[in-house]
Amino acid sequence: MRKAPTILHLDMDAFYASAEQASKPSLRGKAVVVGGLGPRGVVATASYEARVFGVRSAMPMAQARRLAPNAAYLVPRFALYKSVSEQVMGLLHALSPLVEPLSLDEAFVDLEAAGAAWDRDSARRVGERLRTEIRAVTGLTGSVGLAASKMLAKIASEEAKPDGLVMVEPGTERALLGPMPVRTLPGVGPATGDHLRRAGITTVDELAEAGEDELVRLLGKAHGHGLYAMALALDDRPVVAEREAKSVSVEDTYDVDIHDRVRVGTEVRRLADRCVGRLRAAGVSGRTIVLKVRRYDFSTLTRSETLRGPTDDPGVVREAAARLLEAVDTTGGVRLLGVGVTGLADYTQEDLFAQAAGERAELEAEEVAETPLAREEPAQERRWPSGHDVRHAVFGHGWVQGSGLGRVTVRFETPDSEPGRVRTFRTDDPELEPAEPLPLVRVVPSSDPPAPSGPSGPPGPLTASAHRGRGAVDGEAQVSSEPAIFPKSRSGKEGGAAPSSP
Ligand code: DCP
Ligand code: MG
Numbered sequence: 001m002r003k004a005p006t007i008l009h010l011d012m013d014a015f016y017a018s019a020e021q022a023s024k025p026s027l028r029g030k031a032v033v034v035g036g037l038g039p040r041g042v043v044a045t046a047s048y049e050a051r052v053f054g055v056r057s058a059m060p061m062a063q064a065r066r067l068a069p070n071a072a073y074l075v076p077r078f079a080l081y082k083s084v085s086e087q088v089m090g091l092l093h094a095l096s097p098l099v100e101p102l103s104l105d106e107a108f109v110d111l112e113a114a115g116a117a118w119d120r121d122s123a124r125r126v127g128e129r130l131r132t133e134i135r136a137v138t139g140l141t142g143s144v145g146l147a148a149s150k151m152l153a154k155i156a157s158e159e160a161k162p163d164g165l166v167m168v169e170p171g172t173e174r175a176l177l178g179p180m181p182v183r184t185l186p187g188v189g190p191a192t193g194d195h196l197r198r199a200g201i202t203t204v205d206e207l208a209e210a211g212e213d214e215l216v217r218l219l220g221k222a223h224g225h226g227l228y229a230m231a232l233a234l235d236d237r238p239v240v241a242e243r244e245a246k247s248v249s250v251e252d253t254y255d256v257d258i259h260d261r262v263r264v265g266t267e268v269r270r271l272a273d274r275c276v277g278r279l280r281a282a283g284v285s286g287r288t289i290v291l292k293v294r295r296y297d298f299s300t301l302t303r304s305e306t307l308r309g310p311t312d313d314p315g316v317v318r319e320a321a322a323r324l325l326e327a328v329d330t331t332g333g334v335r336l337l338g339v340g341v342t343g344l345a346d347y348t349q350e351d352l353f354a355q356a357a358g359e360r361a362e363l364e365a366e367e368v369a370e371t372p373l374a375r376e377e378p379a380q381e382r383r384w385p386s387g388h389d390v391r392h393a394v395f396g397h398g399w400v401q402g403s404g405l406g407r408v409t410v411r412f413e414t415p416d417s418e419p420g421r422v423r424t425f426r427t428d429d430p431e432l433e434p435a436e437p438l439p440l441v442r443v444v445p446s447s448d449p450p451a452p453s454g455p456s457g458p459p460g461p462l463t464a465s466a467h468r469g470r471g472a473v474d475g476e477a478q479v480s481s482e483p484a485i486f487p488k489s490r491s492g493k494e495g496g497a498a499p500s501s502p
Contacts, residue, residue, distance in 0.1 A: 002148050004119045005167050008127060009145040009153035010092065012105035012134075013162040017047035019084055020074055020387060022139045022440040024399060026411060026419035031055075031071035033064050037386060044076055048162055076207050077265065079103075080437040084138050091468045095126060098239045103308040105142075108150055110239035139415070147173070149235035159181030175234035177203040187228045192219065193232045193246040199318050207231035248282060249290065249340025257296045257333030264334060268325050271339040272318040284344045285312035289320035292338035293502055300336075303327060320433065338475055367415060383434065384408045384427060387462050393431035395423065397438060403427060415440050 012018065016034040021027045031050035035043040043471040046068075053068040065073070071174060085104040092099045098110035105112050111117035117126045127144040134142045145156025147168040155177070160166040177184070182204060183193045198217055201207055207215065208231040216224035229235070250271050258264050259463040267289065279285060287310045294300040311317065321339050383405040384390070390410055391397050398412035401422060413436055415422025425432050 001234065002112070004112070004123065004169060005146045005148050005153075005170060006110070006117045006119075007147055007150055007153045007239060008095075008109040008111055008123070008130070009147075009150070009399065010088070010107055010109070010130070010134075010142050011154075011157045011161070012140060012142040014045055014051075015105035015140075016076055016081055018080055018140045018335060019440065020072075020077075023080070023415050024387075024411070025413050025415070025417060027072050031068050031133075032072050033068065033071045034076050034387070035061055035062060035064075035076055037073055046071075056183070072387075075385040077161060077388060077437055083437075084140065084440065086322070087138050088134055088142065091130060092139060095130065095406045098241055100241060102240045103311070106309075108239045112193075113239075120169070124165070124167055127167070131163075131165060137441065138273070145223065148175070149233070150237050150239065151230060151235040152233065154175075154186070155180070155184060175420075177231070177233050178203065178208075180204050182207055185227065187227065187230070189225065192223070195219070204231050229305035231450050247290070247342035247344065248275060248278045248284070248286070249292075249338055251292060251296075251336060251338030253336045254334070257335050258330075259333045261330065261376050262335070264330050265322065265325065267337050268321050268339060269318050271337060272321045273314050275339045276314040277339055279312045279341055279344075283386065286341035287311075287343035288341065289317055289324065290338075290340040290342060291321050291324040291328070292327075292340070293330065293334055294336035294448065295330065296333040296335060298335075301328065304342075304448045310343065335476050363369050377386065389435040389437050391433055391435040392423075395433060408432070414438055416442055 007390050008173070017032045020032055020034060021030075029049065030047070031053065032047040033043055033050050033055055034045055035041055039062075043055060043059045043061060043064050045056055045057050046064070048053040050064075050068050050071045053071075055064045055071070057067050068337070069338045081104055086104070089101060089107065091101065092107055092109050095116045096113045097310070100108040102108070111123055111126055117123040123146050127146050131142060134140065141163040143157045143160040143162060144165040145153040145158070145160055145168070146152040146165070147156050152168045152173050153382065156166040156168050170474050181193075181202060182196050183190075183206075185204065188196070195218065196202070196207070199209055199210075206289075207227065211217075212228040215228050218224060219227060232382045252267065252271065255454040258267065258402055278482055287308075288304050290302055290304045292300065292302045305320050307316070316340070368452055384400045386402055388399055388400050390395065390400060390408075392410065392412070394412075395412045396422065397412040398416050401409045401411045403409065405429050408429075409422055409424045410432070411420050411422045490498050
């Protein structure tokens with residue numbers, strides 16, 4: 001293991017919810033819950049203000065509403081989160097060529113790779129500067145962990161939350177890890193955690209005391225051996241840059257076209273399992289699941305879905321492939337099927353299984369009308385998901401605070417305005433239309449000098465200056481400004497039909 005704490009782990013704080021608060025001045029400092037609002041929706045995340053009431057990621061939305069009835073409930077705006085994520089990843093890439101993204105809001109960076117840091121002091125300086133830059137460029141806060149290994153860097157960023165930096169001094173790793181629950185270690189998900197608990201092992205110290213032989217007996221050779229090393233804080237895994245181009249895939253061509261929908265499903269499941277077999281043999285996992293279908297007339301299409309983090313779990317890959325198949329018309333028969341996984345990494349998050357189940361619930365929820373009323377006019381209701389952006393010909397940019405009974409309530413405010421006023425319209429008001437998200441931080445016109453970045457002045461990639469919460473000066477002008485840094489297009493699933501909610 002290296003001697004200096006030069007592996008950095010960044011994790012944005014309450015990512016989706018913070019992006020919503022930055023976007024909507026009236027929600028700053030308030031309980032905000034983002035997730036599926038349909039009857040089977042789950043919480044994607046909650047602002048720290050909502051966590052006080054016990055609201056957590058992956059909790060059923062109905063339970064969240066009971067715990068925090070007065071919170072704001074919003075449907076995710078993935079296009080916004082993705083563009084903020086790209087800004088953050090850009091800042092990380094400016095530090096080092098070795099950046100390993102784990103999800104939209106989380107990544108490892110090897111600071112030694114390009115000489116950005118070499119010891120404690122230089123690593124701390126880089127970490128603090130990164131946090132300043134992230135705030136300036138995105139308006140959001142991220143927490144940083146620094147350590148001599150990936151495992152400890154990730155634990156440190158968790159300790160640093162929210163809005164902090166924690167460095168694990170080399171040599172103190174075992175003392176820090178010992179009292180922590182076994183679930184802290186990478187690769188210990190709910191199933192392994194339960195298994196260990198039944199064997200009387202709940203803390204990392206108890207894992208280490210159990211000894212390698214006992215862990216191998218309980219968990220099998222590879223897992224037991226690996227976990228024992230982690231319990232001793234021995235983690236040599238390198239930071240691996242994302243290898244988008246690489247993928248693992250399998251496909252089959254059939255002698256006779258398959259017409260039976262059930263049989264197509266069975267084949268896709270079999271291919272998913274074979275694909276996972278190859279992934280595991282190669283010791284990697286991946287984030288993007290790809291389904292390929294060639295139909296009777298040789299028309300070929302591929303569909304893909306990207307998960308929050310890499311997986312090598314057969315259940316997750318199977319479910320994703322099955323979801324992708326649902327959207328493909330196979331009535332004429334299929335002659336070839338394929339399943340692949342791309343976006344490979346060495347790191348796996350066991351909890352993705354729970355994630356897959358949650359996402360499926362949300363997708364189904366989108367198809368179910370929420371109330372009898374919504375069923376009467378589903379097109380109008382679905383057009384106005386809570387939290388999504390709108391533009392009114394007279395009042396400008398705003399967001400949907402709620403809809404139902406043929407009415408939609410809009411709050412007119414923008415990221416750098418004062419908290420705005422609420423107005424209600426008919427859902428078919430011709431002056432009201434859906435809009436693209438505005439940038440969270442206003443981009444400085446190119447003629448302006450770059451924003452100052454502190455006394456030591458990094459020549460860093462600062463391209464924007466923060467205007468969060470500033471007063472009325474900008475308020476009016478902002479209403480007519482165009483989003484400069486955000487992509488115009490939204491892909492179907494992300495921008496499309498989400499349930500509206502009263
Ligand atoms: N997410 C999700 N479903 C989950 C967990 C997370 O959709 N079960 C989404 C919403 C989160 C984002 O991924 O905002 C990042 O996940 P994190 O685990 O990093 O959680 P947060 O960033 O929300 O909070 P924290 O401050 O704890 O990192
Ligand atoms: Mg986060």
